[in-house]
Amino acid sequence: MGWFSLRGKPSANTGAIADLGVGMVALRLDAGDVAPPGTVVVMFGASGQARRLAPGKVASSPGDTVFCFHPGPYTVDLAPFAAAPEWGLRVRLLIDAPNPHAEQQRFDLFLYAEHHEQGGQLSLADLGAALQTALQGELAQGALDLPPCTTLEEWHAFRAGFNQLLYTRYGLTVDDCVPVDLGGQVDFADVLRARALAASVAADDAMQAALALHTMSALPPTGVPDAPPTEPTLQPLSPAVSQSDPQAAPHSGSQPISKPISRPTKQPIAQSTAPTALSATADAASQTATQPAFHSTPPATEPEPRLQPEPPTQPPPKQPDAHTHQDAASLRRLFVELPVLSRHLRLLVLPEGPAIFQAHQLLLLRLDMASLNVDTMPSLAWAAPDQPLGAADQARRTAATAIAVAALDEAWSLLARLHLAVSEEWTALLHEADRVCANLETGLALRRAPYVPRQEPEL
Amino acid sequence: MTTFSMTATPLNAACTCLLADGRLLTITASRRLRANRADVKCTVPGAPAVSAQMQQVVRLARHTEARLDSRDQVVLSMDIAPDPGQREWELAAVLADRMVRGLRPIPVGAPPMAQGWSDRWHLGQASEATVDGVAIGHLGALDGHADLASAVSSVRAWFPLHSGGINDALAWVEVSVFAIEAGTHDDAGEEETITAPELDLAAQQDVRQALAGARHFDGHGLGRWRTVVRFGQPRFQGGSYQLALVMADRLARGREFVPRGRLIATGTSRAWHAGMVESVEGREPKLALISTMTAPGDRVLLPADWEASLPPGFAARLRERGASVACIDRIGMI
DSSP states (O other): OGGGTTTTOGGGGHHHHHTBTTTEEEEEEOTTOBOOTTOEEEEEOTTSOEEEEOSSBOOOOTTOEEEEEOOOOEEEEEOSOTTOTTEEEEEEEEOOOOOTTOSSOHHHHHHHHHSSSGGGOEEHHHHHHHHHHHHHHHHHHTSSOOOSSOOHHHHHHHHHHHHHHHHHHHOOEEEEEEEEEGGGTOOHHHHHHHHHHHHHHTHHHHHHHHHHHHHHTTSOOTTOOOOOOOHHHHHHHHHHHHHHHHHHHHHHSOOOTHHHHHHHHHHHHHHHHOGGGGGSOHHHHHHHHHOHHHHHSSOTTTHHHHHTTOGGGOSTTHHHHHHHHHHHHHHHHHHHHHHHHHHHHHTSOOOSOHHHHHHHHHHHHHHHHHHHHHHTOOOTTEEETTEEOOHHHHHHHHHHHHHHHHHHHHHHHHHHHHHHOOGGGHHHHHHHHHHHHHHHHHHHHHHHOSSOOOOOOOO | OOOOOSSOOOSEEEEEEEOTTSOEEEEEEEEEEOTTSOSEEEEOTTOHHHHHHHHHHHHHHGGGOSOOOOSEEEEEEESSOOOTTOOTTHHHHHHHHHHHTTSSOOOSSSOOBEEEEOSOGGGTEEEEEEETTEEEEEGGGGGTOOOTTOSSEEEEEEEEEOSSSTTOEEEEEEEEEEEOOTTSSOGGGGGGGEEOTTSOHHHHHHHHHHHHHHHHHHSSOTTSEEEEEEESSOOOOSSTTHHHHHHHHHHHTTOSOOOSSOEEEOOBOSOGGGTBOBOOSOHHHHHHHHHHHOOTTOEEEEEGGGSTTOOTTHHHHHHHTTOEEEEESBOSOO
């Protein structure tokens, strides 16, 4: 809970609060901060229930999270195609009054699920970048269409899809959206020149790397199992895990209890395999647990010199630490958003027909199973109660969570398309939903597996 | 067949490759339910190292795709084993993998022939790559898109070339632009920076005038670029390529929305400096050619004069194939 530490410094947010409505869309407030007039305060209870309050001095009880946002309007310029940076859309957005029919406002959920971390601040630039990424992804997949020389009908269809996407995915209302020439802000010639410069600077390195790759590629390293964790990589991992787990556990709500249990159970095993490790710290015990045969021979004084050379190897833990944070944030998103998504999907009005009804029911069932899968997801850093996981396997697990989160994003945009779909399009969209569910399940299954799953033997 | 829909992707696809030692290699891809198996499986008779390399290549090339579909397993197999050092089959493997999943159309008739290898498949870039005799620098070039990592932005657009019925074909024009220092050439010298090395002098002059005029209409691209124009088929007559040329130039300079597939355009103009698009001859054969050659994601641009006389169901037929059509009287925004 990072915001406890900010309590003693009520002035930490003043600069950002003054910027609300201009360069800052929303930020998390601490108790004692004053939300300026014209903004909206959203208070999340410990259970995640949100309620909107009038602006003023924030008085929150422990366990509450308070966000404050300015309803806008904001103007952002988006480039819908990465290859055409000079041709863009100027979008005016606002965060609307709450929809009285909805149990939870989508924008509140967006704040709670995606901006809990990283200081809780959502700047306009960050929001614009997120919107641009979402728009480019939709256009690349063909969910939205914005072809060259757009006709008026195509433009209207695009606008409808884009408005619905932003409302369903982010809870934002598009007030106005016009194509605009961004030539004054971005110069594509400069972009190309920068690429040429970067290429010429890196030319030698690239040539070296290409030569190395070319010689190596005759023996591709596919199928080679991950190298067993060596001591220098395993050793820094344990402190990183122990300091990041207390943060991750309350946020994600899905960390199992195997981690606290594993601490006590580790000591007896370390004793039985290597009595010399008795005097060592818990970190050294995790070493001996993985490589008992290596440690059984040295004399009793061995653990002390072995611990000495460790400080130089401390910098590497940054990488696993970043993995831990990313994985926890992704799991938190899945945990918070999947039930809401499936509630929205349940509320859709279906076209007539048993086939679509059954497909819809199956979709809801699969989403519920995925939600259950997220709720019971094992800890990132442990393969089993007594076996810490190597950094490579942790990275692989984090990548698998990223697959699941990408599927979650696609599911939200699919929901937006289902809102607009006429009955003929439902079959194709439910087929798309099948793909999204399969990706979600694949990502979660890979995240759950501690090691690379066994695949069918190659012939 | 080249029809594309979400549900009816092909079960098999093939791509051939002419190896350097003269042997013809066929890579066959088939698709089946994944059922928790590996996403790509490769088999090469008697050469397990090659099959492992093929799996790695295909997996790396999949990083450049926008859509992830984990439902299917693709099984790739070679009919003969290449030598361990040979790598020119890599592009064929990537194309077969894409065709079988419906990401690329399968041409009617003989399977495509592709040679090319790469150390940067994860960026989509390929070296010494040709597909059916057309050189490409990266995978997006098959749809005429610019390489997002390259300092030279080169974009292709297609135009129908009518040459007496059976020889009708879609020809392409490629515009490559490279940034130069502003002020090196003044506005009057815009035509000096445009070269079309394969054309005769009169055709070169037409190309230069069309591009310079369109850039005047744009108002932003003057004196900034060195431009090279290449044609897939340099021997033709008439000016119906000009709309494709101008649109490719706008795409290459990053000043136009990018189509998902290819851009197919026909149209000319006597007033590119005003952005006008005028009609061209040969409407019926060109429309017939376009309606058979479009692939999913393609964008078809026709002169506005043709709109009233389009054959009934033309737009619907293109939409069925995943393409879209617009009849325009001027270029630019809406």
